[in-house]
């Protein structure tokens with residue numbers, strides 16, 4: 134079953150022709166490098182701390198598997214060359230295929246469903262297409278502002294921003310609301326979706342655990358039950374849309390049902406449409422709410438940055454009676470956009486992606502990679518490469534994203550949205566939404582963070598600040 138789930142990832146040996154790469158000290162024979170850390174549930178942060186000095190390429194052992202990581206900007210320039218390398222699925226992502234099959238994120242590039250969905254959906258994610266979603270984004274922020282207005286005391290930032298991005302992606306992808314702000318608990322659909330996919334990412338642990346087979350079978354069955362509920366809900370919505378014969382819908386579902394490939398005339402089959410909807414829901418909400426939550430955290434910690442961002446929000450929105458930006462105004466929040474870019478540098482909420490060569494090749498003039506080898510680009514370390522970001526890469530500085538500084542940097546030193554043809558299709562969507570939300574919050578509220586808070590980051594499907602609370606008071 135594993136081979137079927139993983140597809141070709143199951144056959145990737147990752148031997149790197151027996152080469153020895155730098156590796157952290159203190160490996161445990163069976164468990165490998167990660168459980169040595171005090172935070173085994175936070176492998177990304179553990180690697181960021183323990184491997185920062187190992188150089189541009191190194192290997193770790195994770196539960197008996199060899200994982201090679203590339204974190205140097207120069208080496209990443211080679212991996213970013215689509216004529217030599219392409220996306221492959223790291224084992225944790227490959228395991229998600231059990232639940233989202235050949236949806237855009239988990240498809241192999243040469244699977245027909247990837248090219249078809251990519252070509253069909255690209256027009257839905259251009260900068261201009263954001264005009265179709267802009268009003269929905271504003272409408273959801275109205276609900277967030279209303280919720281913060283009514284809060285008595287501090288609010289949990291990540292929780293509320295995740296409600297915001299989930300509502301936005303639900304309404305723009307298939308015109309569905311999860312009533313995130315109006316009902317007290319979490320919608321069962323959302324609970325099930327997250328439970329199923331989190332298990333997908335973690336099933337590797339059970340696969341290598343001695344005697345883990347039975348536990349894995351039980352956990353797989355529980356996850357499948359959760360996912361069946363999610364499939365049923367999405368399928369019902371698709372079926373209702375098809376039965377109504379409505380061809381006017383311009384949400385993502387409408388586009389998938391109504392549009393044909395511009396050249397071949399092919400259409401997505403309905404089962405694949407289900408996986409695409411699920412993919413957008415998952416890929417498109419915690420990533421953006423994490424980026425927003427980290428940005429709020431840094432703003433709360435850096436009063437001078439906060440003052441500059443707010444001055445920009447006021448300058449653009451001051452003349453708007455309801456404080457809602459128009460579509461054309463969003464690109465005017467240039468400094469706020471830099472705050473988001475810099476937050477994603479330090480905390481890229483999708484923290485890595487995997488690349489494999491098309492044919493045997495050498496990187497860095499030295500490391501031989503065969504097609505069955507792959508490397509993980511570990512973004513938190515790439516984004517701290519001191520040869521690019523200087524001796525103090527931890528320093529939060531939105532001016533790292535001034536146009537002249539961007540131009541002066543190697544092109545592949547900053548990759549929070551991945552690379553090449555498999556880069557994030559939702560990048561414009563995420564940035565339009567994040568900038569709009571942040572501008573409106575700064576324009577509306579004074580924010581006072583909990584003074585005792587120390588940043589704690591959870592690693593689930595994405596990176597996310599945990600327990601970050603602040604008091605939002607109407608200005």
Ligand code: HEM
Pocket residue numbers: 220237238239251302412413416417418420421424481482483485486487548549550551552554555556557558559560562563
């Ligand atoms: C700040 C927010 C976001 C971040 C940091 C982010 C990051 C990424 C990264 C790194 C990849 C490449 C993964 C790989 O190579 O394996 C990716 C792919 C993808 N993202 Fe995003 N993403 C964000 C928001 C969104 C949104 C809002 C959507 C949908 C509306 C979305 C949908 C997707 C899809 C469908 C793919 C797969 C594209 C393909 O392979 O053709 N993402 N994202």
